[in-house]
Amino acid sequence: MSSVKLSQIGELSLLEQIRKNFSGKSKRVLVGIGDDAAVVKPAGKTMLLTTDMMVEGIHFDLRFTTPYQIGFKLVSVNVSDIYAMGGKPLYFMLNLAARNTMTLEFIETFFQGVKEAVHFYDATLVGGDLSATEERIFLSATMIGYTERYVKRSGARIGDHIYITGNLGDSACGLELLKKIKQPVLFEKERSLIKEKKGAEKHRFQKSALSWKTMGPLLRRHLLPVAKKTESFVRHASSMIDISDGLLIDLTRLCDESNVGARIYLTNIPISREMKDAAAYLRISPWKLALSGGEDYQILFTAPPGKPVRAQYIGDIVKSERTMIDGSGREKPFSAMGYQHFRKQKEEQ
Amino acid sequence: MSSVKLSQIGELSLLEQIRKNFSGKSKRVLVGIGDDAAVVKPAGKTMLLTTDMMVEGIHFDLRFTTPYQIGFKLVSVNVSDIYAMGGKPLYFMLNLAARNTMTLEFIETFFQGVKEAVHFYDATLVGGDLSATEERIFLSATMIGYTERYVKRSGARIGDHIYITGNLGDSACGLELLKKIKQPVLFEKERSLIKEKKGAEKHRFQKSALSWKTMGPLLRRHLLPVAKKTESFVRHASSMIDISDGLLIDLTRLCDESNVGARIYLTNIPISREMKDAAAYLRISPWKLALSGGEDYQILFTAPPGKPVRAQYIGDIVKSERTMIDGSGREKPFSAMGYQHFRKQKEEQ
Numbered sequence: 001m002s003s004v005k006l007s008q009i010g011e012l013s014l015l016e017q018i019r020k021n022f023s024g025k026s027k028r029v030l031v032g033i034g035d036d037a038a039v040v041k042p043a044g045k046t047m048l049l050t051t052d053m054m055v056e057g058i059h060f061d062l063r064f065t066t067p068y069q070i071g072f073k074l075v076s077v078n079v080s081d082i083y084a085m086g087g088k089p090l091y092f093m094l095n096l097a098a099r100n101t102m103t104l105e106f107i108e109t110f111f112q113g114v115k116e117a118v119h120f121y122d123a124t125l126v127g128g129d130l131s132a133t134e135e136r137i138f139l140s141a142t143m144i145g146y147t148e149r150y151v152k153r154s155g156a157r158i159g160d161h162i163y164i165t166g167n168l169g170d171s172a173c174g175l176e177l178l179k180k181i182k183q184p185v186l187f188e189k190e191r192s193l194i195k196e197k198k199g200a201e202k203h204r205f206q207k208s209a210l211s212w213k214t215m216g217p218l219l220r221r222h223l224l225p226v227a228k229k230t231e232s233f234v235r236h237a238s239s240m241i242d243i244s245d246g247l248l249i250d251l252t253r254l255c256d257e258s259n260v261g262a263r264i265y266l267t268n269i270p271i272s273r274e275m276k277d278a279a280a281y282l283r284i285s286p287w288k289l290a291l292s293g294g295e296d297y298q299i300l301f302t303a304p305p306g307k308p309v310r311a312q313y314i315g316d317i318v319k320s321e322r323t324m325i326d327g328s329g330r331e332k333p334f335s336a337m338g339y340q341h342f343r344k345q346k347e348e349q
Numbered sequence: 350m351s352s353v354k355l356s357q358i359g360e361l362s363l364l365e366q367i368r369k370n371f372s373g374k375s376k377r378v379l380v381g382i383g384d385d386a387a388v389v390k391p392a393g394k395t396m397l398l399t400t401d402m403m404v405e406g407i408h409f410d411l412r413f414t415t416p417y418q419i420g421f422k423l424v425s426v427n428v429s430d431i432y433a434m435g436g437k438p439l440y441f442m443l444n445l446a447a448r449n450t451m452t453l454e455f456i457e458t459f460f461q462g463v464k465e466a467v468h469f470y471d472a473t474l475v476g477g478d479l480s481a482t483e484e485r486i487f488l489s490a491t492m493i494g495y496t497e498r499y500v501k502r503s504g505a506r507i508g509d510h511i512y513i514t515g516n517l518g519d520s521a522c523g524l525e526l527l528k529k530i531k532q533p534v535l536f537e538k539e540r541s542l543i544k545e546k547k548g549a550e551k552h553r554f555q556k557s558a559l560s561w562k563t564m565g566p567l568l569r570r571h572l573l574p575v576a577k578k579t580e581s582f583v584r585h586a587s588s589m590i591d592i593s594d595g596l597l598i599d600l601t602r603l604c605d606e607s608n609v610g611a612r613i614y615l616t617n618i619p620i621s622r623e624m625k626d627a628a629a630y631l632r633i634s635p636w637k638l639a640l641s642g643g644e645d646y647q648i649l650f651t652a653p654p655g656k657p658v659r660a661q662y663i664g665d666i667v668k669s670e671r672t673m674i675d676g677s678g679r680e681k682p683f684s685a686m687g688y689q690h691f692r693k694q695k696e697e698q
Contacts, residue, residue, distance in 0.1 A: 036433035042391030050386035051442040084385035140489040257453040282581035
């Protein structure tokens with residue numbers, strides 16, 4: 001069964017399987033997968049709508065990412081955008097263009113990752129579209145959420161503190177490790193999932209100069225990121241954005257929208273012990289990873305000083321200049337350095 | 350300007366342009382393009398959610414489709430799903446993966462098509478995502494609509510009449526013509542759009558054995574389809590579906606969901622004079638185009654007999670058999686014949 005190719009089963013049977021797999025009832029979903037459109041009840045005062053894409057070879061590499069991880073991450077990436085507006089996710093929709101030489105197992109495992117994540121975030125898959133393609137796998141997803149109060153990127157005011165919800169650069173460092181490891185890495189839940197089916201010996205993780213204790217959290221942050229909830233501080237936040245393209249590019253976006261500047265203190269940037277060790281081993285600057293590495297999915301937000309927020313204070317909103325201050329007190333300007341599609345990336349210094 | 354490549358401008362400038370182009374205010378949209386998620390007001394008793402994909406080489410061919418047409422059609426396809434549930438479209442989201450060798454003009458013209466269509470259907474573009482890719486262009490879109498009363502595929506009852514909102518096979522016939530013409534065909538609005546920029550001489554339409562009067566409507570139905578509104582009959586409809594993959598496959602879906610059969614009368618199937626003439630010229634059976642041709646975007650629905658619906662009656666819902674009756678009264682079974690992704694298409698007879 002598992003090695004059956006998509007070309008042998010066709011779109012209709014595949015749809016039928018997906019539908020069965022996601023047919024759980026929800027009071028809010030009146031019509032789920034299988035009609036022209038899903039019918040759902042609106043919630044909250046306002047609805048939040050976000051959509052994201054993942055393209056094989058651009059956003060993920062099948063040589064070292066499992067379909068389970070791709071599915072899980074696709075959901076997390078969209079949830080992160082909903083959280084970054086101060087909301088909660090509700091309804092998820094999915095598009096998948098796949099090669100017809102791909103196996104049913106691949107698709108099943110991908111949907112297992114989607115299912116786990118959707119369940120984890122308390123959302124529901126309500127629809128989607130399938131297509132054949134011949135080269136890269138293409139995924140896109142839409143998440144619909146709701147909120148009573150939303151927080152935009154544009155609300156930062158001079159004097160606000162700048163906060164971050166957790167360590168930066170772990171994901172980018174995990175990606176650099178993967179490029180060395182050059183094979184998929186499985187985590188607990190997923191390992192049992194795969195083992196059940198065919199024994200995962202060939203997926204076993206090879207020995208390395210770095211311990212699993214160091215690498216594990218970094219790889220997990222890249223492969224199975226969990227979006228950061230914002231409910232504990234959202235009522236104090238004046239502006240919010242999730243860090244998907246690197247701290248500096250996303251802070252620049254927030255400043256541009258708010259029409260303000262920012263001064264950040266490099267010594268305050270949260271960097272994990274694991275990332276520091278792995279970066280040293282990889283001979284990459286941990287600062288480069290923390291400031292410009294993508295896919296952190298931490299939340300960057302601002303709040304007036306004196307508010308009781310449990311997050312890392314990294315700097316202040318100022319009038320217009322955008323600077324970083326290092327440990328010895330030197331101040332230098334920063335600009336948006338991070339991944340940009342289409343443009344050839346300049347080497348950063 | 351127009352021949353500027355995406356690689357020269359990068360994602361951020363492109364996003365800025367799109368944002369400016371779609372920044373029109375709407376009372377329902379609190380935050381549009383440019384934040385982590387769009388913030389919108391819910392409408393109606395229930396929300397409708399649908400998503401669709403269009404992949405280059407599978408759903409469209411750039412050798413004979415303009416970017417304007419692709420943009421327009423992407424919107425129509427999604428609106429058609431909303432109409433097929435009995436609703437009205439509201440919020441539109443878009444994902445585009447493009448090669449960085451593509452021109453800014455291509456992207457601008459594509460967005461012009463999206464903009465015209467979104468305006469035409471009284472919806473609003475509220476967000477999206479851009480990515481680079483290296484081969485096929487990949488598009489996906491999500492439409493969020495609303496309705497007070499929704500009509501599912503599963504409500505057809507024995508004795509109901511089966512109706513269709515317009516001619517079948519025009520789009521499939523238009524596609525066959527395009528494969529002969531082998532170049533893009535421009536329509537009025539679009540022609541002036543292009544002319545303004547660079548004179549459209551090279552886009553001029555070549556002479557053919559068929560008149561423009563015959564070909565025009567067929568080509569238009571394929572390239573710039575307009576979704577069929579359902580508000581005039583929706584209160585009588587017991588089940589509804591839009592025909593995207595061919596009458597027989599979509600009627601089969603409706604019957605499967607409703608757990609009923611159908612008997613259709615071939616002589617009642619609406620076929621345009623233009624399609625009949627073009628099919629004769631192309632030596633293709635007009636019945637094949639009408640019964641199994643895709644992308645009609647007509648609405649197929651059922652209603653109890655005696656209801657005042659202005660649509661073409663094509664058959665009856667029966668207990669379980671699925672048959673077609675031809676002009677001489679012969680009855681033969683039909684099955685789902687139409688396009689299926691992944692599966693190699695069997696030649697139909």
